[in-house]
Amino acid sequence: MWVHIHKSMGTFIYPRADWLALLNGENLVRPSFNGNWWPHDTPSGANKRVSCQDRSSWFDWSNATWGQIEHTIGDDDLCHNQFNYGIFIRDPNDLAISKASFENYTANETLASLSCLLDATGDLNRAQGCNHAAHKKHDWRLWWFWDNFLVRTLGGEEIWSLPAGGVTEAHVQKVIARLSKFDAVLFMDDFDHTEYLKSTIGWHPKHYTKAKRHKNKAKHVVELTDEQAEIARHTNRFDYMVLDHFRQIPMQVRIRKFQCLLAWGMDYARWRDWTGQDVAAYVSAFADLPQYSKAIAQNISGPALERLLAGGTVGKGLARAGICDLGHQKKIGAAFAKLSKEESQRRSRRSSPSCARATPDLSSTRPCPRPT
Numbered sequence: 001m002w003v004h005i006h007k008s009m010g011t012f013i014y015p016r017a018d019w020l021a022l023l024n025g026e027n028l029v030r031p032s033f034n035g036n037w038w039p040h041d042t043p044s045g046a047n048k049r050v051s052c053q054d055r056s057s058w059f060d061w062s063n064a065t066w067g068q069i070e071h072t073i074g075d076d077d078l079c080h081n082q083f084n085y086g087i088f089i090r091d092p093n094d095l096a097i098s099k100a101s102f103e104n105y106t107a108n109e110t111l112a113s114l115s116c117l118l119d120a121t122g123d124l125n126r127a128q129g130c131n132h133a134a135h136k137k138h139d140w141r142l143w144w145f146w147d148n149f150l151v152r153t154l155g156g157e158e159i160w161s162l163p164a165g166g167v168t169e170a171h172v173q174k175v176i177a178r179l180s181k182f183d184a185v186l187f188m189d190d191f192d193h194t195e196y197l198k199s200t201i202g203w204h205p206k207h208y209t210k211a212k213r214h215k216n217k218a219k220h221v222v223e224l225t226d227e228q229a230e231i232a233r234h235t236n237r238f239d240y241m242v243l244d245h246f247r248q249i250p251m252q253v254r255i256r257k258f259q260c261l262l263a264w265g266m267d268y269a270r271w272r273d274w275t276g277q278d279v280a281a282y283v284s285a286f287a288d289l290p291q292y293s294k295a296i297a298q299n300i301s302g303p304a305l306e307r308l309l310a311g312g313t314v315g316k317g318l319a320r321a322g323i324c325d326l327g328h329q330k331k332i333g334a335a336f337a338k339l340s341k342e343e344s345q346r347r348s349r350r351s352s353p354s355c356a357r358a359t360p361d362l363s364s365t366r367p368c369p370r371p372t
Helices: 052-061 094-101 106-116 123-131 142-144 149-155 167-179 190-191 193-198 205-212 224-236 237-247 267-272 276-286 289-301 302-311 312-319 326-349
Strands: 086-088 184-186
Touching: 094 106, 094 142, 094 149, 094 224, 094 237, 094 276, 106 123, 106 142, 106 224, 106 312, 123 142, 142 149, 149 167, 149 237, 149 276, 167 205, 167 237, 184 190, 224 276, 267 276, 276 289, 276 302, 276 326, 312 326
Parallel strands: 086 184
Antiparallel strands: none
């Protein structure tokens, strides 16, 4: 699950076929809107939450390996036993300017939505001033983005609904505790470390360059002066506390290896009956080569795999499927051989009732997309 803070690189991660998630063979949850499971995880879906059990069941049933949440985060949105969680944190002031530019606010509206937060005459006057500074667009108030939008979003509905200037350091600590349980907290410069991201998130380095070509070309509506930037850093100071906290944590600590947590109920003892999709899912998980999911799903079912193993022609079968890299053929062949070996071991242990059925260990593999 990717927690998508609005205007924080969501279109770099997804929603088109040439963005990172789909380039790397992830299967998007359906139905979706901009990568968010519709209607539960869209910006307006905070009142349509589902339980962890229902979320896991839907992703399992639909073979989905990827989804995004783009609304306030509550405890029931975080199902760490069933999903890996990642997030991208953007500079708060850059985020605010990006939102203003995207929505075509004027420079005056943008700066008025910032300066209204300095009103010291009381919460009511501040709220009224900020609401009048710029009209609402697509259910978003512009001043929200100058007033700790990150903390408000990740803190849940209670913090989200606070009046202008209502966020405190106590709310920061709640958000830091929540994010500390995530598997990946990323910043833009982390994408320069492509080999490390491949070993943790499982995405191929070549796709980062392609995805980076697509940038928001909207011209900035305003360039803050040094004084205005300092004011904005003050009004957004609690968001910067979160950013600074995770900036101090080494990348190797805040980006951990994604685990393959969904096994789709596959019966490893009956691999001969697998569909091509099952075989592809197995290869993605155990050979760590999800780029071949489509080719394997279309060409190698369980019965076909049985014939290849029996005839010692796995390499030829993979070549016919379009998988010609000898190193990759060896990795996939070893994964296939493991199925046969596990089956042989099950037979030898069958006389011992205390022995559980052997199941390949999924704990160290990622990603594990199951093709649609």
